[in-house]
């Protein structure tokens with residue numbers, strides 16, 4: 001199926017029973033999301049521990065009720081929820097990753113409505129966690145549950161791995177992954193923790209930027225030097241640091257660190273073509289971030 005067919009009629013491949021169930025279930029889906037969003041599952045706030053556990057239990061019950069095979073794995077922190085639909089011999093397995101914890105809501109005075117009292121404005125749900133990541137997780141769960149509830153067989157097996165510590169570094173997930181490798185074996189991982197491209201235009205995010213943090217020390221002279229007496233003769237550490245940082249990228253924005261691109265896979269044509277069909281507008285994008293032009 002081409003991208004244009006997909007975007008003009010994203011639901012065209014769904015069996016009619018599933019589609020009608022999804023359509024009929026809109027209000028119920030929204031009500032359930034709102035119920036989940038009311039639980040302040042702030043993983044970084046130790047006074048909210050019970051709430052984070054409650055958010056996990058809430059989801060576990062939903063998945064259980066839908067007939068998924070579920071498991072709550074106790075960790076040193078918050079539980080890892082693992083669930084799956086029945087295996088489909090010969091078909092691929094997709095693993096959906098997501099999280100039920102949320103960021104702290106402060107500063108509270110910047111909220112139009114309280115963060116844990118969800119409201120719908122202009123057809124959008126406003127609450128902490130609505131788009132990171134409870135809304136997306138529930139979209140996947142509702143889709144799968146409605147598919148199963150309509151009596152249809154899924155064309156592939158779907159597994160879920162939903163954690164409660166994404167906002168605090170996922171240490172327990174890291175520790176548990178080797179043990180869960182067999183249980184979570186899959187052909188593709190779908191990260192629910194991303195967004196759709198535009199209203200009515202779902203998107204599969206196939207790459208995310210990473211981040212590296214470090215502490216850097218630049219040594220200079222042993223004491224303060226007067227610029228008039230020493231400037232020019234002795235290198236200024238601040239300038240040395242600027243030059244060091246600037247040397248990490250060339251004028252085109254390409255990273256100039258030796259070997260950095262060695263393991264970076266080239267972008268396949270299918271991806272480039274899919275991007276082209278998104279109809280991205282550089283000018284609109286630049287103005288949306290208040291920049292006069294784009295770079296790179």
Ligand SMILES: [Zn+2]
Nearest residue numbers: 132133166193
């Ligand atoms: Zn997230």
